Amino acid sequence: MQRRRCSLAAAAALRCLLLVVVAVADDAGGATATATATPVILATVCGNTTAADQEGFDVSFVNALELIYQNVTRSGFGAAASGEGADTVYGLxxxxxxxxxxxxxxxxxxxxxxxxxxxxxxxxRIYLDGCFLRFGADNFTAVATDTSDTAVCSNATVSSPAFAATSAALLRNVTAAAPGSRDYYYSASSSSSSSSALPSGAPRVYAAAQCWRSLNASTCAACVASARDRVVGRCLPRAAEGYGLNAGCVVRYSTQPFYLPANAAAAAGTSTRHIIIVVIASVFSALAVIGMALVWAKMRNRRSDHHDDMDGSSEIIRTIAASHLSFKYEELRKATDDFNQINKLGQGGYGSVYKGVLLDGREIAIKRLFFNTRQWADQFFNEVRLVSQVQHKNLVKLLGCSIEGPESLLVYEYLCNTSLDHYLFDAFKKTALDWERRFEIILGTAEGLSYLHNASEIRIIHRDIKASNILLDERFRPKIADFGLARNFMEDQSHLSTGLAGTFGYMAPEYIVHGQLTEKADIYSYGVLVLEIITGRKSHNSVASSAEGHSLLSLIWKHYNEGTLMELLDPNLREQCTDEGALKVFHVGLLCAQASPNLRPPMWKVVEMLGSRNKELPRPTQPPFINIKGSNAKSDSSGSSSLKSNSDKSPFSLNQLSVSGVQARKLKS
Structure with a gap:
């Protein structure tokens, strides 16, 4: 064991140093940007007026930003409006x-x-180094300048007397060219512009100007001219970098080639020599550190294990190693035939899942986690800690884990019918889900969530309820899985403030907007799931499959108001259930997916509603949803809120990727 720890410590030291080598080499090569770098916030401006109906305004805000996201990911620009009357929100x-x-x-x-x-x-509005996002109660999309326009200058300075003149001339050139360029974007450097030759001793300057695509050419010209004059007046003659930030455009100059890809910005000869020197030096440093790691591991006293770390993971490791939960890594590797792709069951948010067969013949499911950061390690320990404390027929059972090998593994009971989404959204497989099985899945999932929220020793919020996280056993009974994002509540806590995590399309609007997590977020996700199960449609792509341009929630709400919900029932269920039974499930799904979290019933109440036959249910209020009013979409006379896109009339689709924020606040168990 001591030799194994020694090897792992050496390997960890080498990996760490290799990362340093790569980082230093990239820096020496003149890389200007990386895909993993967090964009710098340049300026944030918030309004002074407060919404009269904050809850309604929040829902419209979430809807508008969701549609903008779809368009930005396709074309780099999106503008939208959501809501009606005082709740209308415009975004860009x-x-x-x-x-x-x-x-x-x-x-x-x-x-x-x-x-x-x-x-x-x-x-x-918020300006980041590379993008802009704004919302408001009035339509501002054609506004080029306003009183909130500003300029931001860097603290780095340039002493060359010719720098100011060179920069100003370059800015005049790019701002003159931007209104006539594609997408109102133009960039150039002081050596490639039409200005005079670069003065002796002056550093090369790079500049770019861009207007939002919602402007026309004349307002774009006025916008970039205003931003140019502001940045020249405030940042020159000495600031090495400056931004002119207007309502409708951004103008930027810098001594760094910010708009060039990393390989184009790299210098050739001298930088290459520097890289070679750095790499060689780093390799020798790595060898030295590995040697020290070997000595350290050999001399380390086991008593040092008793030092508590910040998150208690050392204690968890010791507890697991001494319990029945501990599996040997080699045993699990052999059970999966060295993690053969043939045995891969699926890809989760935090790793891949493989089927394995132990020497005693037991079938198991193994979640293989590769964590390279503290956050990934937190997710692993969080799942072990939470799931090992809960036992319920509708929760996937954790059999154990492996913590001593080169990677961490979770071991679960194997469920032969995989996940609900494999059946529900497959035209051929969904026939296996008859009404009785679907109702059992709906009820069983509700019972599992009710246990997590109210009956277990610790209150748990799952945060990622969706079809792919509902596993099915040999009789298609549901079991909630994937607790990597789960959080537990203390008895006296009403909510948690966490980083954003979950799956868009299933996340409650108040959680997206405010980041305050309660069990009501799980209830909203459950409501969306119920409506998916009974209709057989995916919530995230129903707009594309609807000739009317409605999202799933919008379509269901429209038919609810018109008394025609049975038209949305999955055709495979038409002859298998009564109208009364189907309408009750629709009704429960709408109650859970209401925009107001206070109106959503607790999960124990949902179980009661589903189990009762004659109990009258309260009338649901409108859920948050997105309507697309494109040129081919029919008008909606139901009075529902809508989204109008200025940039793209075509339908969009959401993906089902689980999204996590930077890092959630650590909680005491």
């Missing part, structure tokens, strides 16, 4: 033309997490 998002599609999505994701901090104000 734009990435700078020099961002790659991946960097654009990362930048928008960062802005989307930060902008809700302006709520409950009825307006706000």
């Amino acid at each position: 998002g734009q990435c700078m033309g020099y961002l790659s599609p991946t960097d654009c999505q990362l930048c928008y994701a960062q802005s989307r997490v930060k902008l809700p901090h302006c709520l409950p104000a009825t307006g706000g």
